[in-house]
Amino acid sequence: MSGPSTYQPTNRAMQWFEKRLPIGGLIHSSFVAYPTPRNLNYWWTFGGILSFMLGVQIITGVVLAMHYTPHIDLAFKSVEAIMRDVNYGWLLRYLHANGAAMFFLAVYIHMFRGLYYGSYKEPREVLWILGVIIYLLMMATGFMGYVLVWGQMSFWAATVITNLFSAIPGVGDTIVTWLWGGYAVGNPTLNRFYSLHYLLPFVIAGVVVLHVWALHVAGQNNPTGIDPKSDKDTVPFTPYATMKDAFGLACFLIFFAWFVFYIPNYLGHADNYIPANPAVTPPEIVPEWYYLPFYAILRSIPNKLLGVCALFGSIGILAFLPWLDTSRVKSGRYRPLFRQFFWLFVIACVGLGWLGTKQPEGIYVILARILTFYYFAFFLIVLPLLGIFEKTKPLPNSISESVLGAKA
Amino acid sequence: MNMNMQRMIFALALAGSLVAIAAPASAEDQVSPPRQKWSFAGPFGKFDEAQLQRGYKIYREVCSNCHSMEMLTFGNLADAGGPGFSEGQAEAVASEYKIKDLDGNGEPTDRPGRLADHFPSPFANELAAKAANGGTAPPDMSTLAKARSYSRGFPWFVFDAFTQYQEQGPDYIAAILNGYVDPPKDFKLPEGGHYNEYFPGHTIAMPPPLQAGQVTFDDGSPQTMQQYSKDVAAFLMWAAEPKLVQRKRTGFQVMIFLIVLTGLLYFTKKKVWSAVH
Numbered sequence: 001m002s003g004p005s006t007y008q009p010t011n012r013a014m015q016w017f018e019k020r021l022p023i024g025g026l027i028h029s030s031f032v033a034y035p036t037p038r039n040l041n042y043w044w045t046f047g048g049i050l051s052f053m054l055g056v057q058i059i060t061g062v063v064l065a066m067h068y069t070p071h072i073d074l075a076f077k078s079v080e081a082i083m084r085d086v087n088y089g090w091l092l093r094y095l096h097a098n099g100a101a102m103f104f105l106a107v108y109i110h111m112f113r114g115l116y117y118g119s120y121k122e123p124r125e126v127l128w129i130l131g132v133i134i135y136l137l138m139m140a141t142g143f144m145g146y147v148l149v150w151g152q153m154s155f156w157a158a159t160v161i162t163n164l165f166s167a168i169p170g171v172g173d174t175i176v177t178w179l180w181g182g183y184a185v186g187n188p189t190l191n192r193f194y195s196l197h198y199l200l201p202f203v204i205a206g207v208v209v210l211h212v213w214a215l216h217v218a219g220q221n222n223p224t225g226i227d228p229k230s231d232k233d234t235v236p237f238t239p240y241a242t243m244k245d246a247f248g249l250a251c252f253l254i255f256f257a258w259f260v261f262y263i264p265n266y267l268g269h270a271d272n273y274i275p276a277n278p279a280v281t282p283p284e285i286v287p288e289w290y291y292l293p294f295y296a297i298l299r300s301i302p303n304k305l306l307g308v309c310a311l312f313g314s315i316g317i318l319a320f321l322p323w324l325d326t327s328r329v330k331s332g333r334y335r336p337l338f339r340q341f342f343w344l345f346v347i348a349c350v351g352l353g354w355l356g357t358k359q360p361e362g363i364y365v366i367l368a369r370i371l372t373f374y375y376f377a378f379f380l381i382v383l384p385l386l387g388i389f390e391k392t393k394p395l396p397n398s399i400s401e402s403v404l405g406a407k408a
Numbered sequence: 409m410n411m412n413m414q415r416m417i418f419a420l421a422l423a424g425s426l427v428a429i430a431a432p433a434s435a436e437d438q439v440s441p442p443r444q445k446w447s448f449a450g451p452f453g454k455f456d457e458a459q460l461q462r463g464y465k466i467y468r469e470v471c472s473n474c475h476s477m478e479m480l481t482f483g484n485l486a487d488a489g490g491p492g493f494s495e496g497q498a499e500a501v502a503s504e505y506k507i508k509d510l511d512g513n514g515e516p517t518d519r520p521g522r523l524a525d526h527f528p529s530p531f532a533n534e535l536a537a538k539a540a541n542g543g544t545a546p547p548d549m550s551t552l553a554k555a556r557s558y559s560r561g562f563p564w565f566v567f568d569a570f571t572q573y574q575e576q577g578p579d580y581i582a583a584i585l586n587g588y589v590d591p592p593k594d595f596k597l598p599e600g601g602h603y604n605e606y607f608p609g610h611t612i613a614m615p616p617p618l619q620a621g622q623v624t625f626d627d628g629s630p631q632t633m634q635q636y637s638k639d640v641a642a643f644l645m646w647a648a649e650p651k652l653v654q655r656k657r658t659g660f661q662v663m664i665f666l667i668v669l670t671g672l673l674y675f676t677k678k679k680v681w682s683a684v685h
Binding site for chain 2: 038077080081083084090091094235239240243244246247250251253254257258260261262263264265266270271273274275283354
């Protein structure tokens with residue numbers, strides 16, 4: 001993917017094969033010889049972690065699908081049967097449920113890293129937009145997977161989220177009926193969610209291939225934000241990046257295992273162990289933690305249509321980030337003002353997440369409105385203006401100079 | 409200008425966090441149940457067989473009159489990591505139950521239970537359960553200990569991730585059983601309701617189910633409400649999470665493997681990178 005391959009197989013059979021399908025050369029140039037900036041820090045290991053987590057989700061998901069029954073009368077029972085009667089079913093299910101949370105945690109770190117170091121800027125705009133598409137697909141997939149459990153929170157989350165589309169003027173109710181496959185969330189809804197929950201991860205995998213392709217065309221960004229200028233600025237992907245990624249992944253797996261084996265229900269909601277019951281509304285309907293900031297944005301706006309617009313706008317706006325940020329300096333390291341607004345943005349996102357768990361009343365609504373305003377202002381006001389007014393720090397001459405100091 | 413801006417941002421952030429701290433507690437009207445000591449808590453937690461057997465006895469003699477437990481089979485009583493019944497004992501339990509089935513001629517019949525049978529429901533269907541219980545069907549007990557919880561609030565829920573506090577459900581169940589007290593004078597109890605200190609909103613449909621001395625323990629354990637409530641809550645935790653012991657034991661092995669692997673990868677990475685640093 002990056003220039004003509006230097007891969008020369010020595011084995012006769014491999015030479016024969018390589019002439020007919022140069023896949024060895026592709027792998028070699030992409031994951032062995034591929035030059036990576038030598039100054040990548042551990043925030044850059046989350047790309048590899050995300051690929052691994054996608055694999056974990058697909059493998060555990062395919063096996064879970066062998067035991068799951070997508071029917072409103074049997075779904076909850078089949079999940080419990082997986083937990084009780086399937087060999088290591090409890091492990092598969094807890095890996096899959098907590099794996100989704102870990103996947104989102106990793107993607108949020110990955111996105112904030114991209115934001116901090118300006119990884120979306122020229123020439124990586126398409127790479128960034130592909131990432132936004134992956135994130136959107138992840139949100140849809142995660143939501144539908146949560147519904148499959150068919151507990152109380154599954155059912156009511158499905159009801160709340162599908163009802164968002166009823167805000168569309170004129171055709172809203174028709175669209176919702178069409179989404180449900182009936183006049184309420186029911187068996188047709190569960191069936192199509194199951195079908196799509198199985199389909200979308202493979203769509204994600206496809207877009208991930210494009211994402212990695214675009215990455216290998218543009219080359220990786222790095223903490224300085226300046227392009228590699230000579231061989232001194234880069235190291236070969238293998239063994240350098242592979243070893244660093246492997247160590248980062250192993251640390252992440254310890255964290256993951258802590259949740260799976262010791263606190264598997266920590267991130268879940270107790271109500272989802274109650275079978276779905278359309279006749280009983282839970283006292284509070286809250287989404288999984290990774291949707292909470294968007295839930296807070298939705299509920300901070302009193303008008304339903306505008307709330308839904310804000311919800312989708314808050315994600316859609318990410319796609320325009322490469323053009324909203326007008327600064328010519330990529331890395332936050334050399335942007336003192338941006339850095340502060342960035343951390344305020346992180347605090348705003350976490351704050352919105354906390355507010356997503358609260359009833360939208362009193363002080364919580366006011367706080368949610370302030371933070372929602374800041375969320376959008378960060379993209380629409382702060383970033384365009386900072387590029388014009390911010391006095392940035394001087395950039396180093398090269399990556400190797402920033403790593404080794406003046407002696408290089 | 410730069411310094412001023414920095415101060416302003418800092419002041420804004422500080423003000424935001426102060427408002428957040430001063431925000432009123434959530435409107436939920438729930439009293440936190442007291443924390444109990446559980447043998448199955450923590451990374452090396454295991455169910456106490458004797459406790460699960462006592463808890464099962466309470467379930468059998470009291471709870472099961474109204475509450476189903478349909479995800480469990482009689483055979484589960486003899487599963488590893490559970491109450492430690494022998495297969496014969498579990499079979500004996502099963503045979504005490506009458507299971508609805510069809511005989512060889514296709515006629516409905518009641519036969520004695522077998523190990524593979526699920527615990528039968530005390531009511532013929534949900535409507536019957538509702539009708540017999542003042543309009544509210546008693547919840548199934550298979551997942552009850554995981555389906556009940558209480559809000560821990562900030563910052564406690566953060567600490568819970570480190571201390572592995574996952575026993576909100578059994579704590580809550582034990583508290584409910586001990587929570588039947590006289591209502592405050594100004595409390596208006598709806599008809600058919602019972603006052604419970606720990607139930608959200610305080611009005612619970614279930615009448616006090618247990619009294620001290622009601623269930624006889626053969627192992628000499630005290631026949632008090634404290635003991636009863638803990639034993640039955642522990643039993644329900646096992647019913648909801650029968651693979652808990654296996655999970656924690658596997659987890660310890662996985663952790664050791666991962667920590668060793670991570671250590672080896674760390675030193676390998678260090679060696680590989682030493683040439684370019």
